Amino acid sequence: MSDQIYDVVVVGGSWAGLAAAMQLGRARRRVLVVDGGRPRNRFAHSSHGFLGQDGRSPAEILDTFRAQVLAYPTVGFRAGEATTAHASGDGAFVVALSSGDPVQARRLILATGVVDELPGIPGLAERWGRTVLHCPYCHGYEVADGRLGVLATSEAAVHHALLLPDWSDRVTLFTNGSFVPDAEQRAALAARGVQVETRVVAALVGDAPGLTGVRLQDGEIVAVDALFTATRTRMASGLAEALGCALHEGRLGPIVRTDARKETSVPGVFCAGDAAREPHGATWAVADGATAGVAAHQSLALAAARAPIGSR
Ligand SMILES: Cc1cc2nc3c(=O)[nH]c(=O)nc-3n(C[C@H](O)[C@H](O)[C@H](O)COP(=O)(O)OP(=O)(O)OC[C@H]3O[C@@H](n4cnc5c(N)ncnc54)[C@H](O)[C@@H]3O)c2cc1C
Numbered sequence: 611m612s613d614q615i616y617d618v619v620v621v622g623g624s625w626a627g628l629a630a631a632m633q634l635g636r637a638r639r640r641v642l643v644v645d646g647g648r649p650r651n652r653f654a655h656s657s658h659g660f661l662g663q664d665g666r667s668p669a670e671i672l673d674t675f676r677a678q679v680l681a682y683p684t685v686g687f688r689a690g691e692a693t694t695a696h697a698s699g700d701g702a703f704v705v706a707l708s709s710g711d712p713v714q715a716r717r718l719i720l721a722t723g724v725v726d727e728l729p730g731i732p733g734l735a736e737r738w739g740r741t742v743l744h745c746p747y748c749h750g751y752e753v754a755d756g757r758l759g760v761l762a763t764s765e766a767a768v769h770h771a772l773l774l775p776d777w778s779d780r781v782t783l784f785t786n787g788s789f790v791p792d793a794e795q796r797a798a799l800a801a802r803g804v805q806v807e808t809r810v811v812a813a814l815v816g817d818a819p820g821l822t823g824v825r826l827q828d829g830e831i832v833a834v835d836a837l838f839t840a841t842r843t844r845m846a847s848g849l850a851e852a853l854g855c856a857l858h859e860g861r862l863g864p865i866v867r868t869d870a871r872k873e874t875s876v877p878g879v880f881c882a883g884d885a886a887r888e889p890h891g892a893t894w895a896v897a898d899g900a901t902a903g904v905a906a907h908q909s910l911a912l913a914a915a916r917a918p919i920g921s922r
Pocket of ligand 1: 621622623624625626627644645646647648649650651652653654656657658659660690691692693721722723724726738739744748749846847848849882883884885890891892893895
C-alpha cells in the first residue's frame with residue numbers, strides 16, 4: 611500500500627460520484643475516483659430529464675462529466691472495482707482495489723448505485739431500457755400515445771398505472787398474479803381509463819429490442835409498444851455493509867441510511883445516489899453527490915480546525 615493518503619476516495623464514478631468529486635476538486639482536495647463502469651442506465655440509448663443534457667446517451671453525458679471533473683489537478687481516476695474497505699483504526703480507511711495496491715483515505719464516499727433485479731419473464735431482459743422501462747418521467751415522453759403496459763410486480767403498480775394515462779389513453783395493467791385489485795383500485799383505474807388484465811404473462815413478443823405485444827399464458831397476445839415495470843433493487847456493491855453502515859428497507863430494496871449531509875451511520879463514510887435514496891434519478895443522484903462532496907470537505911476542514919496545533 612502506498613504511504614500517500616487521499617483526502618477522499620469516491621467509489622463509483624457515475625452521476626453521484628462525479629458530482630461529489632467535482633466539489634472536492636474545486637476545494638483542491640486530493641481525491642481518487644474508482645469506477646467499475648457499470649452505471650445503472652447503461653441499457654438506455656438516451657437519458658432524459660437532466661437539464662442541459664436531455665436526450666444525450668448516458669455514456670456521452672458521463673464522458674463530459676468525467677472530462678470536466680478530471681480537469682481539476684487534484685482529482686485522479688482509476689478504472690476497476692473497489693473490492694473491499696475497512697476502517698484502519700486511526701480515523702482513516704483502507705480500500706482494496708482490483709486494479710492494484712490498496713489505497714488509504716481520510717473520508718470515503720460510496721456512490722456505487724443499485725442493480726435492477728428484472729422480472730424473469732422471457733423476452734424482458736433483452737428489452738430493458740429500450741421498450742421495457744422503469745419510469746415514465748425518464749422515458750414516457752418518447753413512447754407517448756403508444757399502447758402502454760404496466761407489468762405489476764406488486765400492488766404498487768396501481769400507482770404506476772394511474773400516472774400513465776397522462777402519456778397515453780391506451781394503458782393496460784398486467785397484474786400477472788402479483789396481487790388482486792380490490793374494488794376501490796378497480797374503480798380508480800377505470801376512472802383513469804386503464805384496462806386491467808389479470809391473466810398470467812408468459813412472454814414478450816416482437817423483434818427485440820422492439821416490442822409488439824405481451825403473450826398471456828393462454829396464448830392470447832395483447833398489443834403493447836412499451837411496458838413499464840418497477841424492479842426490485844439491490845446494492846451494486848457490498849462496501850457499505852463491509853464498513854458497517856446501517857441500511858434500511860426502501861420501497862424497492864435496501865438503502866444505505868444517511869443524514870441530510872449524506873453521512874452514513876459510520877462517521878467519515880458518506881453515501882450518495884441511488885444507493886442512499888428513493889426516489890431514484892440522475893438529477894437527484896447529482897444533487898446528493900454534490901451534498902456528499904461538500905459535506906466530506908467540510909468534515910475534513912473542520913476536523914483540522916479542532917485538531918491540536920502540531921497534529922494537523
Ligand atoms: C434503464 C434505465 C434508464 C434510466 N434512465 C434515466 C433517465 O433517462 N433519466 C434519469 O434521471 N434517470 C434515469 N435512470 C435512473 C438513473 O440511471 C440512476 O438514478 C442513476 O444512474 C444513479 O446514479 P448513481 O451515480 O447513484 O449510480 P450509477 O449511475 O448506477 O453508478 C454507479 C457506479 O458505481 C460503480 N460501482 C459500483 N460498485 C463499485 C465498486 N465496488 N467499485 C468501483 N465502482 C463501483 C458502477 O460501476 C457505476 O459506474 C434510469 C435507470 C435505468 C435502469
